Amino acid sequence: MNIGLTGGIATGKSTVTALLAERGAFVIDADVIAREVVLPGSPVLEKVAERFGPGILQPDGSLHRKKLGEIIFADSQARKDLDGLLHPPIRALMRSRMEERERTHPEQLVVVDVPLLYESGLQGMFEEVLVVYVPRHIQKDRLMKRDKLSSEQAENRLNSQMDIEEKRLKADIWIDNSGNLEQTAEQVSRFWSEKGLV
Numbered sequence: 001m002n003i004g005l006t007g008g009i010a011t012g013k014s015t016v017t018a019l020l021a022e023r024g025a026f027v028i029d030a031d032v033i034a035r036e037v038v039l040p041g042s043p044v045l046e047k048v049a050e051r052f053g054p055g056i057l058q059p060d061g062s063l064h065r066k067k068l069g070e071i072i073f074a075d076s077q078a079r080k081d082l083d084g085l086l087h088p089p090i091r092a093l094m095r096s097r098m099e100e101r102e103r104t105h106p107e108q109l110v111v112v113d114v115p116l117l118y119e120s121g122l123q124g125m126f127e128e129v130l131v132v133y134v135p136r137h138i139q140k141d142r143l144m145k146r147d148k149l150s151s152e153q154a155e156n157r158l159n160s161q162m163d164i165e166e167k168r169l170k171a172d173i174w175i176d177n178s179g180n181l182e183q184t185a186e187q188v189s190r191f192w193s194e195k196g197l198v
């Protein structure tokens, strides 16, 4: 049993994922995998440095995430190039971890948190897709606050993704995270019982 969980940047995917994990779901996070595939010494990081120059590496050889983020969120060609390098290995690792967990724990719900699920056309990998939704103005407010971004930096990040309204329309199930955390937790509980999970 698996679901793909998605939403926009800062709509609350981690918040909802944590609630599902508390209930007993097994969570796989594509952002964590995205960090693993560019660990120092990895061939993928080498390719990223070839494309973007050695300036995107820290003195210790690790990825300078902030610097690369500034580049790719302001330049769509740069973003496409990065996606071309990172998405295939991210997808492969995600798929193998998901299949392994389903094989060893067939009764457990596997939740795969994939921020760019629809942008990457990955809906076919999952039995159902759950979207964590807030309207765009709340999304922008929470993003600016959490990451201490200016309005322009936040807009760049929002504009580099599919609009959250479009994701909600595509969703099999959606959770409204624009209220308080209790209201979100109630919707998660309802989802859990409707699926017949214990």
Ligand SMILES: CC(C)(COP(=O)(O)OP(=O)(O)OC[C@H]1O[C@@H](n2cnc3c(N)ncnc32)[C@H](O)[C@@H]1O)[C@@H](O)C(=O)NCCC(=O)NCCS
Pocket (backbone or CB within 6 Å): 008, 009, 010, 030, 031, 034, 064, 065, 066, 068, 069, 072, 079, 082, 083, 086, 090, 114, 115, 116, 160, 161
């Ligand atoms: C550019 C990077 C180094 C910036 O790192 P940083 O630590 O500042 O951000 P973080 O990884 O926490 O990402 C935060 C969010 O940004 C959004 N985001 C990240 N990459 C992209 C992208 N290529 N296109 C659109 N949105 C993106 C996602 O909503 C993600 O959850 C990093 O985001 C990255 O490696 N991106 C490429 C891999 C990727 O596509 N990851 C997201 C889905 S798997």
Ligand SMILES: Nc1ncnc2c1ncn2[C@@H]1O[C@H](COP(=O)(O)OP(=O)(O)OP(=O)(O)O)[C@@H](O)[C@H]1O
Pocket (backbone or CB within 6 Å): 007, 008, 009, 010, 011, 012, 013, 014, 015, 016, 031, 115, 142, 143, 146, 177, 178, 179, 180, 181, 184
């Ligand atoms: N219901 C809520 N009420 C108020 N604040 C919230 C709520 N849900 C989440 N937040 C806050 O909004 C911000 C974004 O939430 P969260 O980190 O869960 O989003 P995300 O979708 O996982 O983000 P990302 O796309 O960057 O991984 C965080 O600062 C979080 O504390």
